[in-house]
Amino acid sequence: MPDALPDALLTLAGVHTHIAQYHILQGVDLTVPRGGLTMLLGRNGAGKTTTMRTIMGLWHASAGSVTLDGRDITAAQTPDISRLGVAYVPENMAIFAGLTVRENLVLAARSGPLADDRLDWIFGLFPALKKFWALPAGNLSGGQKQMLAIARAVVEPRDLILIDEPTKGLAPAIVQALIEAVNELKATDTTILMVEQNFHMARMVGDTVAVMDDGRVVHAGAMAELAADDALQTRLLGLSMDSHQ
Amino acid sequence: MIGTLLSGDLPRSKVLSVVMVAILLGLALAPFLFPGTRALNTAATICVFIVLVASYDLLLGYTGIVSFAHTMFYGIGAYGVAIMLDRMPGSWAAIGLGVAAGLAVAVALALVIGLFSLRVQAIFFAMVTLAVASAFMILASQLSGLTGGEDGLTYRVPRVLTPAFKLFQDKLFGVRVDGRIVDYYLVFFAALALFLLMLRIVNSPFGRVLQAIRENPFRAEALGYRTVVYRTVANGLGAGMAALAGVLMALWQKYTGPDTTLSLGIMIDILLMVVIGGMGTLYGAAVGAVIFILAKNYLQGLMGAASEALAGLPLIPHLVHPDRWLLWLGILFILSVYFFPTGIVGRLRK
Numbered sequence: 001m002p003d004a005l006p007d008a009l010l011t012l013a014g015v016h017t018h019i020a021q022y023h024i025l026q027g028v029d030l031t032v033p034r035g036g037l038t039m040l041l042g043r044n045g046a047g048k049t050t051t052m053r054t055i056m057g058l059w060h061a062s063a064g065s066v067t068l069d070g071r072d073i074t075a076a077q078t079p080d081i082s083r084l085g086v087a088y089v090p091e092n093m094a095i096f097a098g099l100t101v102r103e104n105l106v107l108a109a110r111s112g113p114l115a116d117d118r119l120d121w122i123f124g125l126f127p128a129l130k131k132f133w134a135l136p137a138g139n140l141s142g143g144q145k146q147m148l149a150i151a152r153a154v155v156e157p158r159d160l161i162l163i164d165e166p167t168k169g170l171a172p173a174i175v176q177a178l179i180e181a182v183n184e185l186k187a188t189d190t191t192i193l194m195v196e197q198n199f200h201m202a203r204m205v206g207d208t209v210a211v212m213d214d215g216r217v218v219h220a221g222a223m224a225e226l227a228a229d230d231a232l233q234t235r236l237l238g239l240s241m242d243s244h245q
Numbered sequence: 246m247i248g249t250l251l252s253g254d255l256p257r258s259k260v261l262s263v264v265m266v267a268i269l270l271g272l273a274l275a276p277f278l279f280p281g282t283r284a285l286n287t288a289a290t291i292c293v294f295i296v297l298v299a300s301y302d303l304l305l306g307y308t309g310i311v312s313f314a315h316t317m318f319y320g321i322g323a324y325g326v327a328i329m330l331d332r333m334p335g336s337w338a339a340i341g342l343g344v345a346a347g348l349a350v351a352v353a354l355a356l357v358i359g360l361f362s363l364r365v366q367a368i369f370f371a372m373v374t375l376a377v378a379s380a381f382m383i384l385a386s387q388l389s390g391l392t393g394g395e396d397g398l399t400y401r402v403p404r405v406l407t408p409a410f411k412l413f414q415d416k417l418f419g420v421r422v423d424g425r426i427v428d429y430y431l432v433f434f435a436a437l438a439l440f441l442l443m444l445r446i447v448n449s450p451f452g453r454v455l456q457a458i459r460e461n462p463f464r465a466e467a468l469g470y471r472t473v474v475y476r477t478v479a480n481g482l483g484a485g486m487a488a489l490a491g492v493l494m495a496l497w498q499k500y501t502g503p504d505t506t507l508s509l510g511i512m513i514d515i516l517l518m519v520v521i522g523g524m525g526t527l528y529g530a531a532v533g534a535v536i537f538i539l540a541k542n543y544l545q546g547l548m549g550a551a552s553e554a555l556a557g558l559p560l561i562p563h564l565v566h567p568d569r570w571l572l573w574l575g576i577l578f579i580l581s582v583y584f585f586p587t588g589i590v591g592r593l594r595k
Contacts, residue, residue, distance in 0.1 A: 056467060082469035090467070096460045098525070103453050110469050152468075 009034040009160055009191045010055065015064035017047075017054045024050045026215035027064065032160070032208075037182070037192040039202045039223060041237060042212035048195040049091065051212070052162050055193075056088045057081045069159065083110070085159035089152075091168055091195075093145035097138030101129055101148060104137050108152040122151045125181045143174035147181070154185060161185075163194040167201055179204050199237075203227045211236045250441060252448040256528055258593040265528060268535055272433055276426045277418045286497075287542045289429050291535055292436035293494045298518045299443050299530035300486030305516075306524035307447050308479045309459035311367055313512055314374035317381045318355060318484040320506035322347040322491025324385065324392060327501035330400035331393075337403055340496070347488045355484030359477030382507040397502020406431065406496065432493045439489055444527055446482065455479055456525075514541075521581050523588020532589050540577065545570040 010032040017025035032038045053059045057078040066074045123130040126147040167175045182205045206223035256262040275288035304310040325347020333339035362373040410424030457465040462472045522533025549567040585592045
C-alpha cells in the first residue's frame with residue numbers, strides 16, 4: 001500500500017474492481033500528488049480506464065479504498081464525487097452531440113451562470129469553441145469535440161480532473177494544441193490524472209507517472225526519470241519513447 | 246415577443262413555420278372555418294392530442310424514457326373530472342376538485358413508479374409501466390360503482406359549456422356561438438397554454454439536463470446530475486400534463502370510459518404520432534397529432550369518394566375501398582418513417 005503523502009490529493013489503496021465475472025483491477029495502489037499532472041500509462045487492457053471509472057464511481061471497487069483529500073469516496077455515487085470537485089473527461093470525445101457548445105458548457109457549470117473571465121480564459125485555450133458557440137456540438141470536428149470535453153471539465157475551478165486518452169484519434173497539429181492547453185491548465189495548480197497512449201504528450205506534460213500492467217500499478221515515480229531511461233521504458237511499456245516522437 | 250412566448254425555441258425552418266402558423270390559425274378559427282359537429286370534434290381532439298403527444302415526447306424524445314403508462318395518466322385526469330361531475334352534475338367546483346384530484350393521483354403515481362423503477366434498465370421500466378397500466382385498466386373496468394365499469398360515465402357539464410347556452414343572440418360570421426363553441430375555446434386555449442408551458446420546460450436548464458441524460462446518462466452523472474431524480478421528475482411532469490389532457494377530453498366529450506381513455510390502442514396512436522412528427526421536438530408532436538387524427542377521421546371518407554370516382558377501372562377501386570383504410574394508414578406510416586427517419590419536423594429542420 002502507498003504511504004499517504006501529506007500532499008497527496010487522491011490515493012487508491014489495494015483497489016480491486018470486477019466487471020461482471022472479470023477481475024479487472026487486482027490491487028491498484030496509486031497516489032496522485034496535489035497540484036501536478038500524473039500520467040497513467042500502460043498497454044491496452046492494463047486497467048487504466050477502469051481505474052479512472054472506479055475513481056469516478058462509475059464502477060465500484062469490490063475491495064480496497066479510494067480517498068480524495070482525506071475523504072473516503074470508495075462507495076460514493078458519481079454525482080456526489082463530481083460535487084466534491086472532480087471532473088471527468090472520458091475517452092472518445094464525450095460531449096452531448098445534440099446540445100450546442102454553449103449548452104454543453106452551461107450544463108457543466110453547476111455553481112451558477114458562466115463567469116465571463118473564465119469563459120475568456122477557455123476561449124483563449126480553445127478559440128474554436130468561441131467560433132462555434134451556438135452550433136450543435138455534434139457538428140464539431142474530432143479535435144474540437146475533445147477541446148469541448150476538456151473545456152467542460154475546466155469551466156469551473158476543480159480540485160481534480162481525470163482525463164482519459166485526450167489525443168486518441170487526433171491529428172498531430174491538434175495534439176500540439178492540446179499539449180499547450182494542458183500546460184496552461186497546469187499553471188493554474190489544478191491536479192490532473194491523465195491516461196495517455198501518446199508518449200510524446202506524456203513526456204511533454206507529465207510530472208509524475210504510474211505504469212499499469214495486468215490490473216496493477218507496476219511502477220510509480222517521476223516522469224523525467226522514465227523519459228530518460230530507455231531500458232525502463234522497454235521493460236514497462238514494451239517500447240522506447242524515442243520511437244514515439 | 247414571439248421568441249419569448251416560444252421560449253427561444255423557434256421552428257428554425259420556413260416550411261415548418263408556415264405549417265405551425267397554419268395549424269394555429271386552423272385550430273383557432275376552426276368553429277368558423279369548418280362549421281359542423283364532426284369538424285369541431287376533430288379540431289378539439291387534435292388540441293387534446295397535441296398536449297398528450299407533447300407530454301409523451303417530454304418522456305420519450307427529451308428524456309429517453311419508454312413508458313406505456315401514459316394513457317393511464319390521461320385516463321386518471323379524465324376520470325377525476327368525470328367522477329366528480331357524476332357526483333355533482335354541472336358544477337364548476339366538481340371540475341376544480343376533479344382536476345386537483347386527477348392531477349395529484351397521476352403525479353403521485355408517476356413519482357412512485359419512477360422512484361422504484363427508473364433505476365433499472367429502460368426495457369424493465371417499459372415492462373413495469375405496461376403492467377401497471379394494464380392493471381389500472383382492469384381496475385377501472387371492475388370498480389363500476391365509481392367509474393361506471395365498461396360502460397363508463399356520462400355526465401353533465403356546466404351549462405355554459407352546453408349547446409343550450411348562447412353566448413350571443415346573433416350569429417357571428419354566420420355561426421351561432423353556443424356553449425359547444427365556448428367549450429371548444431376552453432379546450433383550445435388550455436391546450437395552447439399547456440403546449441407553451443412544455444416548450445418553456447424543455448428549453449429551461451432542467452430541460453437541458455433531460456436532453457443530456459437522454460444522450461448519455463453516465464456523462465450526465467459525471468457532471469454531478471442525479472439522473473434518477475431528473476427522470477422521476479420528468480415522469481411526474483409528463484404524467485401531470487397527460488392528466489390535464491385527459492381533463493380537457495372529459496370536458497369535451499362529456500363521457501369517459503376505459504376504451505376512450507385507458508386503452509392500449511390510444512397508447513400506440515400516441516407512439517405513432519410522436520414518431521411521425523419527430524421525437525425530441527414539441528413541434529413534431531403538434532404536426533404528428535394533426536396528420537394522424539386527420540387521417541384517422543377523414544381517410545376512410547376520402548377513400549370512399551376515390552373508390553366511387555374510379556369505379557370503372559379494374560382493381561384500383563378495390564385497393565382504395567374504404568374498408569382498407571387501416572391498411573393505407575399503415576402504409577402511410579411506413580412511408581413516413583422511411584422518408585423521414587427523424588420525423589417530419591426533424592427533416593424540415595435539417
